[in-house]
Amino acid sequence: MTAEGMSGSYKSCWDRDLNSFPWPRLIAFWLRCENWKPLFLLTGRIPTWLQGTLLRNGPGMHTVGETRYNHWFDGLALLHSFTIKDGEVYYRSKYLRSDTYKANIEANRIVVSEFGTMAYPDPCKNIFSKAFSYLSHTIPDFTDNCLINIMKCGEDFYATTETNYIRKINPQTLETLEKVDYRNYVAVNLATAHPHYDAAGNVLNMGTAIMDKGKTRYVVFRIPAAVPEDKKGTNPLKHTEVFCSITSRSLLSPSYYHSFGVTENHIVFLEQPFKLDILKMSTAYIRGVNWASCLAFHKEDKTYIHVVDQRTRKPLPTKFYTDPMVVFHHVNAYEEDGCLLFDVITYEDSSLYELFYLANLNQDFEENCRPTSIPTLRRFAVPLSVDKNAEVGSNLIKLTSTTAKALKEKDDQVYCQPELLYEGLELPRINYARNGKRYRYVFAAEVQWSPIPTKILKYDVLTKSSLKWGEEHCWPAEPLFVPTPGAQDEDDGKTPGRGAHLPQSACDHSSNRDIVWEQCDPPSPAPVSQSWWKQALKPRSVGVQSSEFKESLKAPSLLTPTVS
Ligand SMILES: CC1=C(/C=C/C(C)=C/C=C/C(C)=C/C=O)C(C)(C)CCC1
């Protein structure tokens, strides 16, 4: 939690073994390189209305046997939950038992490729059979190490990454359930880990269909929260539908993207010049290179802004574009006086992903980890209807609320120039009730010339002012805004700080179903030191907690993920 902090005692499954240790009120975890370092957060007060369970996901294990991953985004997914009840927080964690996890642990080495690490299942297989088996299909079978986020579909929760696989999990026990292949429901080879939700909880996500029926497309698909009455009990995924699709400008080098924007009537998709090279991907195995090497930033290209009308499900006809840039996180988007405004965190190149190679994060960190461009919050404005007779060179944006421009060009093109709002923030969150609507506050991690956040930030788009919280030895990261029940003001709520880039389920104050927790076996008691944290990371079987502790863990389950 952040500035308001939290009070109450921090209980964990290791409580009985380590209660002699002067536990801080709350411990925030931060994985820096491979060493977990406990960070003691503050004392303070958790508002009594803040009840619920925060689910989070992230890379948790970067070495298997003698082998180690190359990149931060490769680590085996470690699920965490924080149950907040009456001023106390109960923590648990569990590795996602993906097929990748099981194959690696069984082989006691990395045998499945990830973003930054190419691996081979069977080293003694000769190069020809390997080549043949991998060349047999253009798009290889990707990993199900779903380490990025948590998605809620109806009453189900899934760990997600950016491949076609998601893994269903039990939100109470963090156990891994079914492996789901999006391709069984919608033709996509990749999909973002940043879906949007409407007020009814229906999921809207995007993925890329590579060379599907001779075309490569960006596909927006919708997963209903509830199944039709006559289909009660079926899996909502079975009712997934293609909402709309945008044809990629290139068959074999579609854009890489990490998120997208929505407004009440439109969808915003940036076809950015940070591209996947499909031919390189289909030969990556036999060339022995990782997937990351199949991504490239083309600074001579443009960034195309696609706007799809949700009512017609068709892209607007005008060709909007802006300068080459790389965006991972959309913040929000909304419509005002016939214009669509969208706010994104922009980079001038794709160097951020380079920074997160563990070799860069390990030694002389300050030197290696200087991004060549700082994440910058920029606001774009796009006219939703373009006057054909508008003078070439004229600015089509007449709003007083922004200095963003949309310059009319010949042959129906419009060149968009953004307004710079704030330099040095990432992992943006908003009060999600304002998603797609006019809004005022961005909650984010302040990131200066290093990928390691140092402060939590609340930025006011209206006044261009910001509030910050930071403290020595604290590395807060992605905040999650939880509105106060019955709040009127957009920023009336709490923003608990969170470990790097992670998923969350906020709290809803309504349900109070009790859950009884089986607890993981605590690691052997040890002073809190690096070894203890390393040990804590070892996969643990689920054991049964001592009765009194279990009793105290009867927490209301309030699992309502917002978005991540
Ligand atoms: C495995 C794999 C991929 C993994 C991408 C990942 C894991 C990206 C993580 C991004 C994050 C965490 C961004 C944070 O803001 C790609 C590139 C889709 C290509 C297909 C194979």
Ligand SMILES: [Fe+2]
């Ligand atoms: Fe993200």
